[in-house]
Amino acid sequence: MKIDPRHLEIVAAIVDEGGLTEGAQALGKSQPSVSRSLAQLESRIGTPLFHPGRRPLQPTELGHALAEQGRRVRDADDIAASLVTRYLSGHAGSVRVAGTPVFMDGVITAMLAEFQKEARDVHVHQSYGYADELIQRLNADALDFAVCPLRRDAVPDGFSFQAILPGLNVIACRAGHPLARKRALSLSDIAPYSWIAPPPDSPLFQDLKRAVSSIGVDDFRISFSGGSLASVISVLTESDSLTVLPYAVVFLQRHKNTLTELPLKISHPERELGILTTSDATNTPAATRLKSFVANRFQGLASRILQHQRNVTWRGG
Amino acid sequence: MKIDPRHLEIVAAIVDEGGLTEGAQALGKSQPSVSRSLAQLESRIGTPLFHPGRRPLQPTELGHALAEQGRRVRDADDIAASLVTRYLSGHAGSVRVAGTPVFMDGVITAMLAEFQKEARDVHVHQSYGYADELIQRLNADALDFAVCPLRRDAVPDGFSFQAILPGLNVIACRAGHPLARKRALSLSDIAPYSWIAPPPDSPLFQDLKRAVSSIGVDDFRISFSGGSLASVISVLTESDSLTVLPYAVVFLQRHKNTLTELPLKISHPERELGILTTSDATNTPAATRLKSFVANRFQGLASRILQHQRNVTWRGG
DNA sequence: GATTTTCATAACTTTAAGTTATGTACTCGT
DNA sequence: ACGAGTACATAACTTAAAGTTATGAAAATC
Known part of the structure; x- marks a missing residue:
């Protein structure tokens, strides 16, 4: 009955x-x-x-x-x-996010943690990947959105790319590095030091090669390679090695007083960091909310970086 | 929403x-x-x-x-x-049953336990009382049914009384009592022994007084009184005292070989044991089922008692 | 016994869900 | 790539349930 x-x-x-x-x-x-x-x-x-x-x-x-x-x-x-x-209202549900390791570890993870403080019922699944793989996973509807550096003309058809940070790399070293104290640097200043290289399949590795080539170093010595951002930072702070990192990552590490950038302009990639989605994606409300959150936080970061650069140029001039 | x-x-x-x-x-x-x-x-x-x-x-x-x-x-x-x-279907619900202590403890509780083996979801609330109080509680809709001895002409208006066992009391003693071995008993045989009396407000107490008076004992000595059936049986089996009990109670104790009745007819009450309800009671299915169960079990008990009495008379005669 | 409160019932309207029949679109096998 | 099969959507009509206001009946309270 x-x-x-x-x-x-x-x-x-x-x-x-x-x-x-x-x-x-x-x-x-x-x-x-x-x-x-x-x-x-x-x-x-x-x-x-x-x-x-x-x-x-x-x-x-x-x-x-x-x-x-x-x-x-x-x-x-x-x-x-x-x-x-x-x-x-985007207060419940799950979101799948992936990005390049250096940005995920250096910038985005902290943002996701902050987001979850105010959205406890949203379940964020984060993972890593480089552009090609991220594009595949988005196509397979296995991701809600990805955060990665990409040139505007490299965005595939059927995708949307929202730039959130201009591409800017710097040569990074420990805060008390001998070269960090010099006002001007020449090739002979840099040549004696070894380099820490990111994983060879990463875009940052190409950036490193392009950067050292642009300052005239043809045969650079790599003393450490292939590690995560945390291990790279660890080796950097315990040695006089140099590496190439996105400026945003170095900027956010400043409060720890462990890293600094050398006052040397290197060629930076034409790539911008951005949020990549499929064009026809109907995101869940929680994914939409997280995307907006990430974009908003990057906007604030970009403003702080710009302000900092103006301060340094004024003081240095 | x-x-x-x-x-x-x-x-x-x-x-x-x-x-x-x-x-x-x-x-x-x-x-x-x-x-x-x-x-x-x-x-x-x-x-x-x-x-x-x-x-x-x-x-x-x-x-x-x-x-x-x-x-x-x-x-x-x-x-x-x-x-x-x-x-x-009477397989769930609760039933409130009450009865006179000697019948509840001596006969009915075991029936209720057997009933609950096959009706685990029926919750039986049992309690004690004598006729007057039981009638009040039935009137107040605080009981589903009561089991008590009552004379047919004493059933109040507005009540139904279903007789389930004729009134029959016996003089009970321990199995090895000296009097139990005698073929015939006289007043001088019984006079030396003390009596165990039930609670003074119980119908059984009146039965006791009537019974000892009917055999000519005018001034009987009470060595123990006021206890529960369990304590009465305990004292009975540890002494040579006598008491008056409903025959059904003694009959059901036979398997323990602790009690026996004296071969002496005493005046029995005009009361019958019966199931008492208010006439207009609409019982719950579980109460109806339990009532039928108890009536059925008493019918079987009455048959076994009758059969046993025929056996004893045949062997003895 | 009168008044108030609580629920039951009547009459009508609206909404939702039942049916059979059929159309549309997705999936799978060749 | 195409045809057959499968799964769901929609149409049209019917039935049942639940909505309303108005009012009656009975229980409870004073």
Whole structure:
């Protein structure tokens, strides 16, 4: 015998509110409507759920038991309604994000952590990848969005690319590096020092090769290679080696007083860091919200970097 | 935003059965009906619950989450349906029974325990009382039925009394009592022994007084009084005292070989043991079932007692 | 016994869900 | 790439349930 779950909710409301009239009000229904629905249920069941002839209605033992199930139905209703509301407003759901390791570790992870402080019910799945692989995963609908450096003319058809940071690399070293104290640097100054190289398949590795070539170093010595950003920073701070890093990463490490950049302009890539999605993607509200959050945080970072650069040029001039 | 719990069940059925057509079948609904209900729900929510354009339907993340709530609604429905079915068949519910202590402890409690082996979901509340109090509690709708000895002409108006055992008391003693070995007993045989008396407000106390008076004992010595049946039996088996007990109680203790009755007819009350209810009581199915069970068990007990008495008379005669 | 409160019922309207029939689009095998 | 099969969407009509206002009946309270 199938029982309409709305009828169970009616029984629960009458029991919990202490009477049919108050129960109807709690349910947003009219009193006659509830009276008839209850009568219909009792007729189907074949036994009263409230003691006959008593006012206000007093539940029988079976009435109490069915009210308990009615509460469970009401709870499920309430949770479902809350789920929908929070989902639609981007306060619930999951988001799959991936990006190049140096940016994920150096910049974005902290942003995601900050985002989750204010969005506890959003489940962020983060992973790594370089542009080619990220494009494949977006095509396969395995990612909501990716964050990676890309040249504007390299964005494939069917994708959208929202630039969030201009490409700018610097030569990085430990804060107390001998070269860091010099006002001007020549090739002979740099030549004696070894280099730390990022993984060979990374765009940063190409950036490194291009950078050292642009300052005239043809045969640079690599003392460490292939590590994560954390290990690169660790070796850098314990040696006099040099490396090439995105300026944003070095900028955000400043507060630790461990890294600095050499006052030497190197060729920077034509690439910009940006948020990559498929053009026809209908993102979930949570993904949309996180994208906006990340874009907004990068806008603030870009402003702070620009301000810092103006300060340094003024003081240095 | 209120969500119809039946719609949650629909989402759950589609997800669990792997498709809309199978989900509709599981729910006992037609495929077009389910399709339209789902479309109505998605329209109200404002976002799809199943990925558009895919066959069979594949739930979105929100679809999965709402399906979980739909399972909870379905579970509550199933439990409610089972509750109703079991309640109506007397397999669930609670029953309030009371009776005179000597019968409750000596006969009925074991019956209730046997009943609950086959009716685990029936909750039996048992208590004690004598006729006057039991009548009051029945009137106050605080009991479903009572089991007590009563004379037919003493049944109040507005009550029903179903006799289940004729009144028959015996003088009881321990199995190895000296008097138990005698073929015939005289007043001088009995006079030296003390008596165990039941509580003074009990009908059995009146029976005791009437019984000893009927055999000519005018001034009987009481060595123990006021205890429960268990304590009376304990004292009886450890002494040569005598007492008056309903024969059914002694009969059911026979298997322990601790008690026996003296071969002496005493005046027995005009009372019969019976099931007492108010005439207009609409008992719950479980109470009805328990009443039938108790009446049935007493019928069997009466038959066994009668058979036993025939055996004893034949062997003895 | 009168008044108030609570629920039941009547009459009518609206909404949702039932059906069969059929159309559309997706999936799978060749 | 195309045809067949499968799964779901939609149309049209019917039925059932639930909405409303108005009012009656009975229980509870004073």
